[in-house]
Amino acid sequence: MTDVLPHILRADAAENRDRVLDAARELFSVRGLGVTMREIARRAEVGPATLYRRFPTKQSLVDDALADELHACRTIVAEACADPDPWRGFCSLLMRIGELNARNQGFVDAVMSTFPETIDFTEHRLAMLRSLGILARRAKEAGRLRGDFAMDDLVLILMAGRGLTAATTGLRVAAARRFAGLAIDGFRAPTAESTTAESTGRPESA
Secondary structure, X not given: OOOHHHHHHHHHHHHHHXXXXXXXXXXXXXXXXXXXXXXXXXXXXXXXXXXXXHOOOHHHHHHHHHHHHHHHHHHHHHHHHHOOXXXXXXXXXXXXXXXXXXXXXXXXXXXXXXXXXXXXXXXXXXXXXXXXXXXXXXXXXXXXXXXXOOHHHHXXXXXXXXXXXXXXXXXXXXXXXXXXXXXXXXXXXXXXXXXXXXXXXXXXXX
């Protein structure tokens, strides 16, 4: 019994932290970083004392929310690269990154506009692109990713996905999934049959 109470308290603290961070990202996304800490506490359904105990300043809250966002992005890339099927990993990456952006892009944009000089994403982007370059090469070698694919194509798709807008988070996520599916279709290597049909001018069913 002596171990149960500390475990419950730790679980409650972790749950409260996640609720606060989710509420902060949502409010920051919609209204910018001017949202007050009390508004965030109300959205997260925690008391102000609970909020300030974990995040004594708004800056500490923003920093942790951003750190979680970058960690989620790195995790998606790492899991995609670790997939033994490189094409499946590549597709998973497009789908999951699209959903992540749809949920929290407004938050990242708010941080970037408020702290344009103090937050540098350059190293993060370079590390991600290096890993994705290796994944793309494996998918090409497996014959699943089109041979003329270039990393600039992936960057273009990710940038375009950032522009998706909708009235609710759910609609944005649905649009992101649809967009990712279309991108995957465009990146898929043509089959040998379709390649032959294209080169001869015959329809595939001929």
